[in-house]
Amino acid sequence: MSDPIDRILDAVEAGESIIKNRDVLRLDYVPDKIQYRDSEMEQVTQSLSPILRQSRPSNLLLYGEPGTGKTLVIKKVIENIKQRVEKSNFPINVAYSNSKNETAVYGLLVSLGRQLDLNEKELPTTGLAISEIFKRILNKINEQKLNVIFVIDEIDNLAEKAQKTGNDILYQLTRANERLEQGSLTLVGISNRLTFRDLLDPRVISSLGEEEIIFTNYNVEQIKTILRERIKEAFVENAVEEPALDLCAGKAAQQHGDARRAIDLLLKAGEIADRRQSKKVTDIHIREAFDKIEEKLVKTTLEKYPLHKKLVVIAVMRASNFTTGEIYQIYKNLCKVLGRDELTNRRITQMLSEIELFGIISGRIVNQGSHGSTKKFELKVPSETVKMAFKDSKEDGLTLQDII
């Protein structure tokens, strides 16, 4: 057994951890009071409260950038409502789903349905028409007289997918109540983008946007307050130094005031401090944690890429600041070396922009006059990270070891 592991185990055993309550720093933790969101809490409660009288609440649309407490507020309000309702014993069902976690409209509906206790048989993960899935969900609501709240996070994502496939699922959802004889369905949409309305059918906007609530970004001071609150619960006293707090809040403010990230960063930094057997979390730990999170994210993303996408990354790594055409040539060579069929230019262009979107490479459009206009790409992460990620990758028996 290696030394550091021993040390960690010893430290934990001796109760030396400076983190006394880890759960408080988890992403799904709902605090008793959500800082700076009193009026939002009130508005959401107001919109959803009709359900207490067993009538249908307004559909709801929440806007705000990531980490502004949208999900927390919804969860909290629903928690409150559920507590009220418990005694009166009529059922409220809440199903939460994040559009980004589902690759397609189908999956999202199934995930919502599952939370209404529809099992594998009643709601198979594939094979049915979307309208059929929808019908089954409505039947369930109708038969059991459920009062259902669907919370759809990142609903802009869903709207995009639906639009691409010409599906009117959002319209169906907002109008579902007209098809229900008993029970009710309320839709709560959460979107990160204000511009999301443009994607929607006007009929959907009118019913989904019955109530709209906008969550403003937190500023550095507010994030600090939020962090302090959590620190009080999560850490032993005086465990987090002031400069560390400043840096943590600062990093989050760079991400448009994303409190969620700040909290996660704090947790990781705390773990690092623990591992170092430090009694305090310092700004050095924060910085280290920040780099770790970034690197891990990049690495897992790269590992999950399919073979050809990996090859494209390798091509960019080999040819920094080269044009699309040149990268394509290198990519084709790589394919030849590995004995694989190459994909078309168009597909590679597509992949390049997908990889760029994630920030692993960056491209800028350059005009070379009579030599045309193209895009030049460069790697934005250390090439070591890429090599580490691809070192052990196996694509049906093929290793990338030799070409990196």
Place this chain on the structure above:
DNA sequence: CCTCCACAGGAACTGATGGCGT
């Protein structure tokens, strides 16, 4: 001023996959 290059990137299509209902 016009041309023309080397792509960017949208849109529509294809073919494989996979599991359903009948």
Place this chain on the structure above:
DNA sequence: ACGCCATCAGTTCCTGTGGAGG
């Protein structure tokens, strides 16, 4: 057994674009 329906990676075809060189 068969058709249906949705998804997904990839292809085909396309129009658009900015400026160096004529």
